[in-house]
Amino acid sequence: MYPDSLKYLIESFKTLPGIGEKTAERLAFSTFSLEKEQLELFSSSLIDVHNKIHKCNNCNLLTDKDCCYICSDSTRTNILCVVEDSKNVFLFEKNGMFHGKYHVLDGLISPLDGVNPEDIGLPKLLDRIQKEKFDEIIFALKPSIEGETTALYIKRILEGLDVKITRLASGVPIGADMEYLDSLTLERALTDRKLIE
Amino acid sequence: MYPDSLKYLIESFKTLPGIGEKTAERLAFSTFSLEKEQLELFSSSLIDVHNKIHKCNNCNLLTDKDCCYICSDSTRTNILCVVEDSKNVFLFEKNGMFHGKYHVLDGLISPLDGVNPEDIGLPKLLDRIQKEKFDEIIFALKPSIEGETTALYIKRILEGLDVKITRLASGVPIGADMEYLDSLTLERALTDRKLIE
Numbered sequence: 221m222y223p224d225s226l227k228y229l230i231e232s233f234k235t236l237p238g239i240g241e242k243t244a245e246r247l248a249f250s251t252f253s254l255e256k257e258q259l260e261l262f263s264s265s266l267i268d269v270h271n272k273i274h275k276c277n278n279c280n281l282l283t284d285k286d287c288c289y290i291c292s293d294s295t296r297t298n299i300l301c302v303v304e305d306s307k308n309v310f311l312f313e314k315n316g317m318f319h320g321k322y323h324v325l326d327g328l329i330s331p332l333d334g335v336n337p338e339d340i341g342l343p344k345l346l347d348r349i350q351k352e353k354f355d356e357i358i359f360a361l362k363p364s365i366e367g368e369t370t371a372l373y374i375k376r377i378l379e380g381l382d383v384k385i386t387r388l389a390s391g392v393p394i395g396a397d398m399e400y401l402d403s404l405t406l407e408r409a410l411t412d413r414k415l416i417e
Numbered sequence: 418m419y420p421d422s423l424k425y426l427i428e429s430f431k432t433l434p435g436i437g438e439k440t441a442e443r444l445a446f447s448t449f450s451l452e453k454e455q456l457e458l459f460s461s462s463l464i465d466v467h468n469k470i471h472k473c474n475n476c477n478l479l480t481d482k483d484c485c486y487i488c489s490d491s492t493r494t495n496i497l498c499v500v501e502d503s504k505n506v507f508l509f510e511k512n513g514m515f516h517g518k519y520h521v522l523d524g525l526i527s528p529l530d531g532v533n534p535e536d537i538g539l540p541k542l543l544d545r546i547q548k549e550k551f552d553e554i555i556f557a558l559k560p561s562i563e564g565e566t567t568a569l570y571i572k573r574i575l576e577g578l579d580v581k582i583t584r585l586a587s588g589v590p591i592g593a594d595m596e597y598l599d600s601l602t603l604e605r606a607l608t609d610r611k612l613i614e
Contacts, residue, residue: 221510223481225465232459237447238440249504250434251466252479262429263463268422269448270456282449284420307446313418 278348280324280341282306296321300354302345302374304328304361312360320358323348328366329373337373346377356384363390363408475545477521477538479503493518497551499542499571501525501558509557517555520545525563526570534570543574553581560587560605 222230226248233244251259275281276288283289290296290309299320303309309322326341349357357378361367375385391409392401401409419427423445430441448456472478473485480486487493487506496517500506506519523538546554554575558564572582588606589598598606 221486221507223470223479225462225469225481226479228458228462229466232455232462235451235455235459236444238443245504245507246435247433248466251463252470254432254467256467258429258432259463259467261425262432263460265422265425265429266448266456266460266463269426269445270451270453272422273420273449282420282423284422289418307442310418310442 275324279322280306280326280344281309281322290321295319298352298354299356299358300349300352301358301360302371304367308360320356321352321354325361325370328361328364329370330366340370342374342377345374349378349381349383354383356386359385359387361387363388363405472521476519477503477523477541478506478519487518492516495549495551496553496555497546497549498555498557499568501564505557517553518549518551522567525558525561526567527563537567539571539574542571546575546578546580551580553583556582556584558584560585560602 221227229248229251230241230244233239233247234241239247251262254262272284273282274284276283276291277286278291279288281288281290285292290313297320299318301312301318301320301322302325303312303322304325304327306324309324312318312322323345325345326339327335329335329337329340359367359371359374361371371387378385389412390405391412392398392405418424426445426448427438427441430436430444431438436444448459451459469481470479471481473480473488474483475488476485478485478487482489487510494517496515497520498509498515498517499520499522500509501522501524503521506521509515509519520542522542523536524532526532526534526537556564556568556571558568568584575582586609587602588609589595589602
């Protein structure tokens with residue numbers, strides 16, 4: 221029914237998460253109103269992200285260089301932030317409040333999903349910690365069973381090393397309605413309560 | 418912050434309607450999990466829709482041939498359905514209940530938006546009506562002021578021709594909650610009420 225290229229474009233949009241039939245059709249039709257240059261950039265960047273972008277040799281962050289722009293920045297402080305995904309690094313960087321370095325794990329330990337400690341790229345992290353001698357290691361992992369398990373597992377391996385090990389604070393998100401909080405978050409917020417000064 | 422190609426891909430997704438910063442980032446990152454072949458098809462179809470798809474010489478439907486698959490189908494009945502957009506044709510065809518031909522206008526008459534009768538490609542439609550001698554012309558235009566104006570305008574031009582001119586029925590959509598109906602729809606549904614047989 222649709223001309224071939226339009227059909228393939230609709231199918232392509234449908235492979236993306238959260239995009240169903242109707243949305244894929246709407247998006248595909250909307251490309252008719254784009255400039256030729258915009259379409260060419262769109263088209264080439266799809267191929268380029270596959271061909272040019274890979275993990276940084278040092279920290280696993282997605283980059284188009286051998287060494288990412290953070291690892292090659294000598295002004296960064298000696299604090300290491302361990303995250304689950306490159307996306308988290310870009311989130312922190314957008315925010316601009318952290319000036320240390322990062323290390324991106326290959327996921328979180330989750331035995332139920334078949335992800336064991338040897339699957340998340342720990343040797344690379346441990347090598348790096350021994351070489352770069354950080355003052356502090358912050359675990360910025362999801363506050364879930366998998367995130368806590370992973371942080372605890374790595375902390376145990378690092379025992380004996382002279383390094384401060386911390387995790388992000390858990391608690392009530394700013395602006396949240398108290399009534400929608402789950403009980404675990406509330407419990408953590410209560411346990412970690414702070415003195416008002 | 419982002420590697421160039423990833424940045425361009427996020428920007429490209431943002432040019433699409435209804436896609437904001439966060440969604441564009443999510444979609445761009447999701448392409449990392451696509452196969453190389455999928456990305457290549459996605460990439461090439463973006464270019465192809467621009468280069469290969471154009472309007473059918475006869476009916477204006479988007480096609481990659483000189484004459485679209487409907488105009489070149491000799492089994493179609495001699496009824497013409499006039500629509501505003503190629504999308505509507507694909508919608509009808511998906512539904513599969515109409516077996517006639519189509520004509521796609523270049524939009525609807527809307528003096529407030531600067532779209533006058535001479536802007537919507539009427540000569541091509543009138544030429545075709547005189548040449549192909551249809552038994553019936555159905556206006557399947559949006560039930561809005563613009564849609565009704567356009568249908569009435571064309572009907573007036575066709576006066577004197579021996580052809581039945583109809584429009585889609587307006588009324589209560591199946592499954593709709595009565596309380597959410599606008600008063601115009603309700604009025605139309607009441608006027609066009611049908612005898613229960």
